[in-house]
Amino acid sequence: MSDLLYLTMAAGFFLLAIAYVYGCEKLRGGSQ
């Protein structure tokens, strides 16, 4: 159970980081 919790936490962080990538790209498009 705890393994699932920690792996989900790690996966969740990387999903957020990928969303951050596209957020920055959107910001770049907006600033041009």
Add this chain to the structure above:
Amino acid sequence: MTFSAILLLLCYFAALLLITKPLGAYMARVFAGERTPLQRVLGGLERTTYRVLGVDPNEDMKWTTYCVALLLFSLASLVFSYGALRLQGVLPLNPQHFGATQMPAHLAFNTAVSFTTNTNWQSYSPELTISYFSNMVALAIHNWASAAVGMAIAIALIRGFARKNAEGIGNFWADVVRCTLYVLLPLCLIGALVFMASGVPQSFAPYTTFTTLEGAQQTIAFGPVASQEIIKQLGTNGGGFFNANSAHPFENPNWLSNLFTLIVIWSIPASITHTFGKMVGNAKQGWAVFGAMAALALAGMLICISAEQAGTPHLDAAHIQTAATALQPGGNMEGKEVRFGIVSSALFADVTTGASCGAVNSMHDSYTPLGGLVPLFNMLTGEVIFGGVGAGLYGMLMFAVLAVFIAGLMVGRTPEYIGKKIERFEVQMAMLATLVLAASVLFFTALSSTYGAATGNLNNAGPHGFSEIFYAFASGTNNNGSAFAGITANTPWYNVTLGLAMLIGRFLVIVPLLAMAGALAKKNAVAVSSGTFPTDTPTFAGLLVAVVLIVGALSYFPGLSLGPIVEHYQMLALATH
């Protein structure tokens, strides 16, 4: 400062200067995809790796594709390491029969994150926790991969400055594979042999038990140390084979291995400044960055060595001789190995925290308040004093963007750097990367300073206890990995919060910097005019140093005041706490 200290500093910087140009030029050729002599030997392995991975090394990736590939690669390798650590009991090469009992889930999370992010923070005693297999596969793989990823990001950012009207910033897979095969592998082969020649063991035999002179049984732990030691230092990883890290005689047996270690740690971070200069077509740009890093490094070394050599009023009050003589090192020798003495220990502390290495040959917790402030501040600059492999350069380029922005504000002109206009988006990305580091360090430090379960794990109260927490999150967020010590960190609280700090400090800095690389690559170059602020001069290096210090001071002065600064004044007043 003693004569031997000055001599050691001169020899050290001379060695770095000798390495920087040839290694930097070689790395520029490797990352440009030019033919090198090693390609004849390892070219087949490189092509096979691409075929196995199913990637086209000639595909020029947009920054978003490059960054997502990096994030997915890091996630996959993190999950792999987590699994290998938790399952070490059923995996081979485990003569000590370590299992999941030694590696609970929260520790496996912290350890897998730590090695994925190039931090190598260790909440555990390796020789009492980790099997040979886990050490060599689950952890050492990251010593290579995380270093290569750091290099890839720096190279992608350099391409952003060097390219004109380009969509792509390179190929992530090709950058990682080339770095591993043509830079890290040959240097590690040579370096491992040097370590073995200096007495570092390389063995798969089980630990040996001896009977001591008093008749007691003592277990001597060893293993494949030399092969891990070299990539630990070269890749600015820092995770030791032993809990005592580079203070252990099997990791760092003598003064020669110590000096070699110091040179190895900064060899790539220093050389990549020349790679930068070569790739942007003006070597002086690289030397300006090198100069700024060296100035910050030298200032820290002088303060730290002087503070440690001066000792403390407590030692004077106890009538302990603190002056260096031919027979004893003097100063504050608490927590330092007698075979290294004051200067080699303090220099090591500066080098390891300037780089995001984190290997230690002395106990930073035992330094004088000012001596301990220097390693802490080195990390709080964002690891740009030569810094981690790749990470030091991309961090310093982030500050360079801020420096030209500030210079532009002062003269009322659109800032430029390496022929590229620095506009709103680039400054936004540089600020996001800067702020996320400060936010993570300060938030987690504040939380842990007020949470009972966290403060209960400290060995010291008052400002020194605060410094221990501050240092831990500075080290975690900035992916250093060294410990001030004094905290029992192997608890669910510290393992989880430090794990999150390491993830934030690594990946939430990389994303905006790669976004900046993508935006810069798309731009055309602007012609140099009489109004262009030159960035390849000592004046710019000085401005860069000032920006690093100002950002560090503005972000962290209150924290430093509560920790080492107040402790320094307490020490002067001979106060006890």
